[in-house]
Amino acid sequence: PKKMPEIEGLDISGICVPAKQVGGDYYDFIIHENDLDIVIADVSGHNIGAALLMASTRTFIQAHSQQMFPPRTTLETLNSFLYKDLSSSELFITMFYLRYELKKNNLIYANAGHNQPLIYRRKSDSFDLLDAEGMILGILPQVKFEEKKIAVESGDILVMYTDGIVEAQNKREELFGLERFKELIRDNSTKNSNEIINETLEETRLFQGRRHFNDDVTMVVVKIN
Numbered sequence: 001p002k003k004m005p006e007i008e009g010l011d012i013s014g015i016c017v018p019a020k021q022v023g024g025d026y027y028d029f030i031i032h033e034n035d036l037d038i039v040i041a042d043v044s045g046h047n048i049g050a051a052l053l054m055a056s057t058r059t060f061i062q063a064h065s066q067q068m069f070p071p072r073t074t075l076e077t078l079n080s081f082l083y084k085d086l087s088s089s090e091l092f093i094t095m096f097y098l099r100y101e102l103k104k105n106n107l108i109y110a111n112a113g114h115n116q117p118l119i120y121r122r123k124s125d126s127f128d129l130l131d132a133e134g135m136i137l138g139i140l141p142q143v144k145f146e147e148k149k150i151a152v153e154s155g156d157i158l159v160m161y162t163d164g165i166v167e168a169q170n171k172r173e174e175l176f177g178l179e180r181f182k183e184l185i186r187d188n189s190t191k192n193s194n195e196i197i198n199e200t201l202e203e204t205r206l207f208q209g210r211r212h213f214n215d216d217v218t219m220v221v222v223k224i225n
Contacts (some may be wrong), residue, residue, distance in 0.1 A: 004059035005029045005036060007102065010153075011223035013193035015166075017201070018216050022049040024057060024164050025216035032037045034103050037065065040220055042114065049089055055083065057093065071097040071110040072134075072147035079112070079137045086138025093137040096160060098130075100222075105152050110145040111138050115163055120185050122155035127182055152208040156224045157196070159185055164217035168204050176207050193221040 004012045016025050039061060043050045060081055064074065067080055086092055094114040097128035107141055109117075113136030119128040134145035149155070152158065152162055161181075168176040188199045197219050205211050 002030055005031055007031075007036060009061075009155075010036075011195050011225055012221070014015055015197050015201070016216065016218040017213060017215050019164070022052055025164070025218040026054045027160070027218050027220050028058060028061065030062070032066075032068060034101065035068075036100040036102060037071075037100045038100065038160065038220060038222070039095065040114065040117075040160045040162065040218060041093055042216065042218070043093045043198060044091050048179055050091060053082070053085060053089070053093070056085070059093075070147060071099055071108055072145040075110050075112050075134065075137070075145045076143060079143050080141060082137055083141045085147055086154060092139060095137060096130075098158075099162070105224075107152060107158070108145045108147065108149045110134055112143075112145065115161055117158060117160040117167065118182065118185065119150070119152060120157040120159070120182075120189055121155075122157070125186070127185075127203045129206040152224055156218075157185065157189060157193075158222040158224070159196075160220040162216060162218040164213055165200065165204055165216035165219065167215065168208050168213060168217075170207050171209055174206055180207075193223045196223075197223050 014027050024043040026039040043054045095112040096114040098109040109132045111132040116129045116131050132146045132148045135143045166178050166181055184200050184203055188196045
């Protein structure tokens with residue numbers, strides 16, 4: 001997106017850092033009257049074909065967004081639409097589709113094999129993982145996805161990301177990992193969403209011992225104020 005959504009009570013930031021000149025990660029925001037859809041995805045591969053498939057994915061989602069399909073229906077329809085292209089190119093896509101019901105403060109979501117987003121609960125100083133059953137896109141022509149709902153409240157932080165962060169490696173081939181990632185979110189929870197992202201990327205680079213990532217890195221942070 002060229003700019004972040006401006007929604008009262010929410011502090012939203014996102015970033016996508018390609019590992020190469022052509023990236024295969026994607027995130028987007030779709031604003032409805034009373035809802036905000038957030039999608040994050042990762043296509044296998046880092047070539048032109050992968051980038052074109054992700055571009056097709058974005059076009060499909062944008063074209064169908066105003067019909068307000070539930071997240072699971074969007075993933076099921078998208079999988080059917082992309083199956084032939086993905087299977088013939090031997091690529092696949094992981095995706096997490098989330099709908100934020102702004103007036104109810106509920107998150108409704110479905111997952112196509114993507115990294116489980118985090119919710120940091122400030123009041124309890126704990127994390128929730130947004131888990132839902134669902135196969136990655138492009139493996140089978142017809143797939144059913146589980147859809148779940150969870151409530152959020154003031155002080156909570158939603159973090160969506162791709163595996164380029166948690167699978168970053170240092171010189172000893174150790175992974176950055178989910179626990180280190182969660183500690184970073186906790187330590188920077190008083191900062192704004194953009195600062196949380198910047199601190200995370202900087203710490204990941206320091207862990208690696210280099211500035212460039214081996215995989216695309218994408219992160220979306222929503223602070224509920």
